[in-house]
Amino acid sequence: xxxxxxxxxxxxxxxxxxxxxxxxxxxxxxxxxxxxxxxxxxxxxxxxxxxxxxxxxxxxxxxxxxxxxxxxxxxxxxxxxxxxxxxxxxxxxxxxxxxxxxxxxxxxxxxxxxxxxxxxxxxxxxxxxxxxxxxxxxxxxxxxxxxxxxxxxxxxxxxxxxxxxxxxxxxxxxxxxxxxxxxxxxxxxxxxxxxxxxxxxxxxxxxxxxxxxxxxxxxxxxxxxxxxxxxxxxxxxxxxxxxxxxxxxxxxxxxxxxxxxxxxxxxxxxxxxxxxxxxxxxxxxxxxxxxxxxxxxxxxxxxxxxxxxxxxxxxxxxxxxxxxxxxxxxxxxxxxxxxxxxxxxxxxxxxxxxxxxxxxxxxxxxxxx
Amino acid sequence: xxxxxxxxxxxxxxxxxxxxxxxxxxxxxxxxxxxxxxxxxxxxxxxxxxxxxxxxxxxxxxxxxxxxxxxxxxxxxxxxxxxxxxxxxxxxxxxxxxxxxxxxxxxxxxxxxxxxxxxxxxxxxxxxxxxxxxxxxxxxxxxxxxxxxxxxxxxxxxxxxxxxxxxxxxxxxxxxxxxxxxxxxxxxxxxxxxxxxxxxxxxxxxxxxxxxxxxxxxxxxxxxxxxxxxxxxxxxxxxxxxxxxxxxxxxxxxxxxxxxxxxxxxxxxxxxxxxxxxxxxxxxxxxxxxxxxxxxxxxxxxxxxxxxxxxxxxxxxxxxxxxxxxxxxxxxxxxxxxxxxxxxxxxxxxxxxxxxxxxxxxxxxxxxx
Numbered sequence: 001x002x003x004x005x006x007x008x009x010x011x012x013x014x015x016x017x018x019x020x021x022x023x024x025x026x027x028x029x030x031x032x033x034x035x036x037x038x039x040x041x042x043x044x045x046x047x048x049x050x051x052x053x054x055x056x057x058x059x060x061x062x063x064x065x066x067x068x069x070x071x072x073x074x075x076x077x078x079x080x081x082x083x084x085x086x087x088x089x090x091x092x093x094x095x096x097x098x099x100x101x102x103x104x105x106x107x108x109x110x111x112x113x114x115x116x117x118x119x120x121x122x123x124x125x126x127x128x129x130x131x132x133x134x135x136x137x138x139x140x141x142x143x144x145x146x147x148x149x150x151x152x153x154x155x156x157x158x159x160x161x162x163x164x165x166x167x168x169x170x171x172x173x174x175x176x177x178x179x180x181x182x183x184x185x186x187x188x189x190x191x192x193x194x195x196x197x198x199x200x201x202x203x204x205x206x207x208x209x210x211x212x213x214x215x216x217x218x219x220x221x222x223x224x225x226x227x228x229x230x231x232x233x234x235x236x237x238x239x240x241x242x243x244x245x246x247x248x249x250x251x252x253x254x255x256x257x258x259x260x261x262x263x264x265x266x267x268x269x270x271x272x273x274x275x276x277x278x279x280x281x282x283x284x285x286x287x288x289x290x291x292x293x294x295x296x297x298x299x300x301x302x303x304x305x306x307x308x309x310x311x312x313x314x315x316x317x318x319x320x321x322x323x324x325x326x327x328x329x330x331x332x333x334x335x336x337x338x339x340x341x342x343x344x345x346x347x348x349x350x351x352x353x354x355x356x357x358x359x360x361x362x363x364x365x366x367x368x369x
Numbered sequence: 370x371x372x373x374x375x376x377x378x379x380x381x382x383x384x385x386x387x388x389x390x391x392x393x394x395x396x397x398x399x400x401x402x403x404x405x406x407x408x409x410x411x412x413x414x415x416x417x418x419x420x421x422x423x424x425x426x427x428x429x430x431x432x433x434x435x436x437x438x439x440x441x442x443x444x445x446x447x448x449x450x451x452x453x454x455x456x457x458x459x460x461x462x463x464x465x466x467x468x469x470x471x472x473x474x475x476x477x478x479x480x481x482x483x484x485x486x487x488x489x490x491x492x493x494x495x496x497x498x499x500x501x502x503x504x505x506x507x508x509x510x511x512x513x514x515x516x517x518x519x520x521x522x523x524x525x526x527x528x529x530x531x532x533x534x535x536x537x538x539x540x541x542x543x544x545x546x547x548x549x550x551x552x553x554x555x556x557x558x559x560x561x562x563x564x565x566x567x568x569x570x571x572x573x574x575x576x577x578x579x580x581x582x583x584x585x586x587x588x589x590x591x592x593x594x595x596x597x598x599x600x601x602x603x604x605x606x607x608x609x610x611x612x613x614x615x616x617x618x619x620x621x622x623x624x625x626x627x628x629x630x631x632x633x634x635x636x637x638x639x640x641x642x643x644x645x646x647x648x649x650x651x652x653x654x655x656x657x658x659x660x661x662x663x664x665x666x667x668x669x670x671x672x673x674x675x676x677x678x679x680x681x682x683x684x685x686x687x688x689x690x691x692x693x694x695x696x697x698x699x700x701x702x703x704x705x706x707x708x709x710x711x712x713x714x715x716x717x718x719x720x721x722x723x724x725x726x727x728x729x730x731x732x733x734x735x736x737x738x
Contacts, residue, residue, distance in 0.1 A: 033692065033693035033696075034690075034693070199696075201572070201674070201691065201692075202598070203570070203572060203596040203597065203598060204596045206691055209675075209691045209692045209696075210691065210692070210693075213692055213693050213696040214693045214696075216696075217693055217695045217696050223696065223697070224696075224697045224698060224699045225674060225675065225692050225696050225697070225698040225699075226674065226698070226699055226700075226701075227572040227573045227597070227629065227630070227674055227700075228572065228596070228597050228598050228630070229571070229572060229597050229628075229629040229630025229633065229704075230629055230630070230699070230701050230704075231633070232630070232632040232633045232636065232704060233629060233632065233666065233701050233703075233704035233705075234701075236632070236704070236705065259598075260596065260598040260599055260602060261596075261597070261598025261599070261601070263601040263602065263605070263637070264598065264600070264601045264633040264634075264636070264637060265633075267601065267633070267636040267637060267640055268632070268633060268636060271636055297602065305570070305594060305595065305596055306578075306594065307679070308677060308679065308689070308691070309689070310676070310677065310688075310689025310690050310691045311689055311690040312687060312689055313687070313688075317689070318681060318682070318689065319679075319682075320677070320678070320679025320680055320681055320686075320687065320689055321403075321679050321680040322570065322575055322578045322579065322677070322679045323402065323570075323578045323579070323582055323594050324402035324403070324579075324582050324583045324586055326586045327402075327568075327578075327582040327583075327585075327586050327592065327593075327594050328592070328593045328594070329593060329594040329595070330593045330594075330595055330599070331595075331596075332595075332599050332602050332603075334602075335598075335599075335601060335602035335605070336602075336605065
């Protein structure tokens with residue numbers, strides 16, 4: 001998407017200077033929203049660091065960065081040992097990231113039985129493909145979501161603006177381009193629908209206030225940041241035409257596991273008759289998970305709740321503590337929104353009911369007896 | 370309640386040193402939770418500043434401070450002009466605070482027709498009474514809420530701990546002592562029920578993370594701070610036995626207007642069969658307001674959303690900016706929780722259904738036709 005009028009992806013091959021055509025560039029997302037800075041990755045360690053230190057985040061982008069990490073490793077050493085070592089190093093950066101494992105398995109399969117003198121070129125080619133495939137999936141989600149937006153905009157008589165509420169960051173910064181939940185927003189905006197986005201700040205890590213607000217702003221999409229407490233009131237007042245979020249993991253019955261707080265917004269949408277859509281790439285459906293109850297919910301560092309980072313008056317960033325020293329904090333990273341609260345799932349293959357039948361039909365899966 | 374083993378109210382007559390018996394002491398709540406500091410009010414301007422700069426906050430405490438402000442003014446000058454001037458000055462500090470107007474009207478009525486040489490003593494006496502009346506109301510709320518807590522604790526088989534979720538600060542810091550929603554929590558804790566409180570941080574002003582966590586901790590009540598997004602997940606997992614919040618304004622039909630985000634927690638409680646109680650002093654019932662729809666919702670400074678204050682590593686406090694410079698923010702202060710989501714209202718007169726009949730019976734009001 002655009003950054004001040006210049007089109008960007010979140011990861012790309014360097015186009016200029018020494019290393020053009022083989023070094024990899026990324027946006028350092030840890031510095032957003034206050035500083036926009038790109039970083040060059042010139043070797044395996046750079047790529048591993050970028051994932052580990054969360055310069056890149058979001059499942060698809062982590063996978064793409066890992067693929068490029070293997071390519072950078074192959075450029076230095078095309079041996080089997082180097083390939084194994086690269087995959088091992090990269091896998092250890094964020095062991096629970098599903099896309100990371102998938103991308104590394106892809107690279108292994110693509111390179112393993114190939115002559116050594118072809119491995120580097122093949123690695124770059126496959127990394128490029130992985131990125132393009134992700135962009136294609138997100139474009140598909142965007143097109144399918146756009147049709148829903150157009151229907152709601154028409155039903156509203158094309159009056160005023162189309163108010164969309166989103167939670168967390170399911171934007172292009174989390175993917176290679178377009179994003180998932182934000183893809184239809186960009187397409188609607190680019191297509192002339194006057195979209196306005198209510199951006200949940202998304203405590204504790206504030207991916208909404210920091211990343212969603214930044215990327216919408218840079219592309220020129222009107223938006224307003226709100227605290228996570230505000231969405232229910234806005235829906236009561238008719239200020240939200242639809243909600244759309246991403247999901248980290250979708251159970252076979254359509255239950256969605258997404259950033260903590262998603263469930264509360266889905267409840268409010270249901271209570272006020274506001275459509276609640278969830279955007280997802282097919283590969284994040286967990287067909288082995290019959291429903292959301294069994295999905296384990298990660299508990300993260302309580303310091304993410306008790307402290308928050310922001311920009312001081314002098315322009316530097318620093319963490320500040322919010323709670324008394326003596327108070328405990330707890331940090332649940334995700335919650336499960338039951339399928340009954342989800343109006344529809346928006347995938348690259350189309351839109352379907354959040355149900356076992358809906359998903360199974362779309363992906364031609366045999367239903368469980 | 371207790372602060373490190375010493376009993377405190379939020380406002381009291383100085384007991385020691387010069388000014389003992391007529392100067393007024395308060396806790397500077399702007400410095401909490403990081404610094405506990407008391408401040409002496411020696412004249413009208415001190416009292417006005419304390420309200421205006423929010424060293425004191427919470428409707429009952431604002432009223433009590435205003436009453437003492439009039440007493441301090443009378444000590445300096447007992448003329449009618451001085452009385453009028455004091456009331457005018459104090460009313461202008463926070464013009465929308467209902468209790469402020471009420472307390473000043475009380476003081477006027479109490480002093481106006483009294484000989485000048487009796488006014489100062491009468492003013493102090495009435496201010497003390499206003500404080501004691503507030504304490505009695507909160508004690509009543511606490512006793513009536515305690516009975517509900519005991520029932521739930523019994524129904525739970527007195528196993529484990531009694532998990533209570535609260536939003537914002539409806540504690541003793543907002544009143545003279547006990548608080549409203551927190552009064553039954555203190556009584557249950559003091560009475561030996563192993564209460565544990567989930568404290569919503571309550572963005573944007575973080576009254577939960579800063580004030581509720583501080584006062585519970587100082588009294589010794591086990592508690593855990595969570596982000597506002599987390600309560601729904603905890604209720605899904607059976608980790609909340611009941612919710613209790615305060616309310617700024619209660620409509621005649623039992624709709625409650627409270628801190629933004631209360632509605633979302635009430636939805637989650639309803640969806641998970643968790644009792645959702647709202648604690649209130651009778652005087653905050655707005656008998657002229659038939660339901661919550663017409664209650665105007667204050668929009669506050671967007672900077673409360675885009676920035677937050679906390680403690681830096683060096684121990685000083687500072688605001689940090691969370692959002693991109695170019696992003697707008699919106700700051701709705703309250704929302705309305707419909708009576709259908711409120712299990713019961715807890716008042717100083719007893720517990721009643723959140724309904725026109727429930728409230729009218731409790732307060733012997735004639736119902737509207």
